[in-house]
Amino acid sequence: MACAGGMVMLDQTVVAIALDPMAAGLGLTTFVMHGVVLVYVLSLSAFAPVGGMTARRFGLVRTFRLGTVLFAVASGVCGLTPAGDAAAPFVLVMRAVQGAGAALMLPVATTVITDVYEERERGRALALYAGLAQVFFVMGPVVGAVLTQLMGWRSVFLVNVPVAAAVLWLIARARLTGGEEAESGALTAIQPLVVIFSLGVLVLGLYQCGGAWGFTDLRTITALATGVLALALAVRLVLRSRQPLLDLRLLGIRPYAVAVALTFLVQAPQLIVLVHGTLFLRQAMHLPLLATGLCLLPLVASLAVGTFSSGHLLDRSGSIRVPVLLGLATATVGAALWTLALPSREYVWQVPGMVLAGLGMGLPVPALSAELMRAVPEDKRADASVLRQTLRQLGGAVGLATAGAVVLAANAEAADEAGIVTATAAPAGFMVASCVLGAALLFAAVLLHGRARPPVR
Structure with missing residues (x-):
């Protein structure tokens, strides 16, 4: 399970490193x-x-x-993307299939671990799972840089094939006896289709606000309106269903709803700074691939440190407000400092902002996860986990789409066609990340209520 989670985490960081060579090799636009x-x-x-x-x-x-x-098949096919006019639709479709594969793995992994281990061993097992996934995440920039430099950008996708084969071999060796049970009843197709359609069209409309269509284009307005209406229909279908795809009624539990909303807001800037920080180092500062990977280590390592420290800080303080407010305040300051350091194009001035932003964004999420699981009944925890995972990843998609739209609007048209984010356009994405973190801090300060918890002694 840890190898699978690590493979999904690794994909986020290694692909960020490979974006620039990939765009140059296939002739992709910035969009x-x-x-x-x-x-x-x-x-x-x-x-x-x-x-x-x-x-x-x-x-x-x-x-x-x-x-x-x-996930493995889509990864392998991504690595075989042909150059030419078909490259863009080909790689985008395969990346969507890859994401679908990851979505089938991630919600299952923690459930399998929970079922396999007894309660006295479960915490250690889940910690090991999360820790190994974080190791993959931290090593991603360096691994991606080495692979891309030695074997080309296609290798960052192809490497998933042997890793996936090892995962399948390991799960066969495990001989799980409790993971094959299935519930009776037919699968419903209408709910997933409406949810997927609504989210896809809505995010496309957000991204096109600064893209090829523009904010005032009829196609952008139509996409946004259609996405909102389809999302409203999806919510209605889910709420009225006897077998809902998502248990949206859990959002009626106030502590759970607040924790999920904050998780959504934290995930958005995390993806923004990872992608745009990588592109800035590579395209604006013209660093070699390996140097780019190494230069990202302060961000991803401090993010991992914040994640590991969150639970300890929550236990010692006895209040969820401490890790969440401290983390969001630190991240907001860090993102702002990083933004202010970009125009100088001096790496040494970017490091303090990287470290503070990473540390601050790592602190809230584990504490929020503990809070939202505590807030729901025990028999609803599986549904609560799926809903949390959905909204967390959606936060990353909405954040990246919004920042991408702002960056594209500030980017030169010629640079966009060449697949380059200029040094003057890049800070716009970091400004979006800083604003989202600031909004999350304000939201948490007003709506997040700490509860007394006995400190661990």
């Missing part, structure tokens, strides 16, 4: 280059509830295997 990351995250968020539904119908292990195979 499509952003789309390579955006489509994957959007697909992951849209298909996460489908993963939960499939697991209930066909069993955990079968769903996990299907997701692993789908």
